[in-house]
Amino acid sequence: MKRKDMVHFYEFVTDNILFKQLEVDKLLFANYDCPLLGSPVDYYANRNYFCYIYVGGGRWKTPTDEYTLTAGSAAFLKKGPHRVYKILNGDFCALLVFVPDEFIASVIKNDCDLSINSSDIQQTDCVIPLNLDKTLKDYFETLLNYFKLEKAPSKSLLKIKFKELIINVATGGCNPNATHYFKEVSRSNKKALKPIMEEHFIFNLKLKEFAKLSGRSLASFNRDFIKLYNTTPGKWLKKKRLEHGLFLLETTDLNINEIALDIGFENTSHFIKSFKAKYKSPPLKYKRRVLEKKY
Template sequence: MLNVYDLKLSHPDVFKQFSVGENLIVHYKCPQAEKLVELYNHFNAIYFTLSGKKSLNYRAKSWHLTDDEALLVTRGAYTQELFENMDWEVLAFHFNDDFLKKIYREYLLNFKIESDLNLPDDQILTIQINPIIKSSFYSLLSYFQGKDAPSEYLLELKITELLINILADPQNKAIRAYFNFVDGQHKRPIRHIMERNFMYHLSLPEFAKLAQRSITAFKNDFKKYYKTTPGKWLMEKRLTYAKHLLETSDKNVTEIAFDSGFQNVSHFSKSFKKAFAISPSQLRKKEQRDF
């Protein structure tokens, strides 16, 4: 799968960018040519649409981004959908967990935090925009229009201002809940990465990167928690998820195979029949008859 952060970092000619340490501020018109692409990001990202439209999808849900709308896309995988004959001009900010924790702790010094912050189920969260937040985004955009690059110190101040303004808006409770969760973790739990991303066709090195671990550490931590190997767990989880989709959705077998993390329909069908003693197409016909 395409790593969004790595792609932008390696193509500064397409993605105009400033860096603050490892964190990136990027201004670009999306070069996506295919209707649908699968992406993942081992950094958190905020997308603010300047013009155009784009759809980001996670599991069965979609978030449409149009002018002056913003999303927080937390670390993980998702699909991005192209709208025909419509460009997407965007201001994006990619930031790691350490920067997130730094901002959140500064926020805590100045604002009262709710006691009922529960981690959202979705990896994509809508940011409610008020005039102050909108102004913060456009003030960052202005640096891309100047001749000289601003200092990292100044950019960090502007990003800090933006994020604290987002956190301070009462409507952005889900954003505060996510920051609160990350702040409370020394390292992301394996389950947080796996349970939210198993249905995407990520390789083990990509899962390890999302979990911010080496391959060896990832496998060791995985086995401690799940008492099995990543390969066995992923196969069982994806097949169980596919069975659920066959029983509850109107999607065809090919769509369900891809939505469950399989890239080869024939391999999916053989694995499914071995696990459940019935083929996906037979189960679909049975469900239709029972209905």
């Protein structure tokens, strides 16, 4: 079994005339009204985005957690790869607000009265659920109403609405994890390597894509990685994926094909060969031994 190509989400949205869009500079509001075809779906977003669901729902999976969003809930998703599963029948409708790092950093520095130092920076997952107080709920509902107008709002108003969202989340006190991430973005173009790798190792990305996510050149990424982990990125990724594959064999009902694709291998045969070399047993045989012990 071979992995499908990853969907480039921002391009998919902007190139689709069926989605209503409001854009100013590099900022985009989009009314996403489309069923999630297939499950799971791996996709890559080249900029951060807020996702407010108003019909249906989805389940986002990371190496350490799962996040379920249903109608009336929202999350902030960092730029990079994501994996989503549809959880409800029918349509999937969401309001998407795409914001690049540079815009977040500018608002935090110029429009928010926040102190920023290294102690503020905490590791957050690549999916950050949002606690919606009345202000944020009203904000998203107002945006949805914009798409019903015959004449689009002015560019000036749209830019104010983008700033309003960042300021509300950063200063409202209800979403400390998002605030921590906004502060990290505003401190430096470079991001800590450890969370980048821990959040995304299950995706079959090229090293240059990991480097880009971390805000580094490939050469700088390799140097910093070896300094941090005392091994090369390629060796670390293979070891990490196999360890996670072992964990899934022991704790889930996923079959070998599903596990191979779930942990970032290009195909099942490569996973089987690598697993056998490391653990001295093919994964299917190992799985059977686990089941025999369990029952």
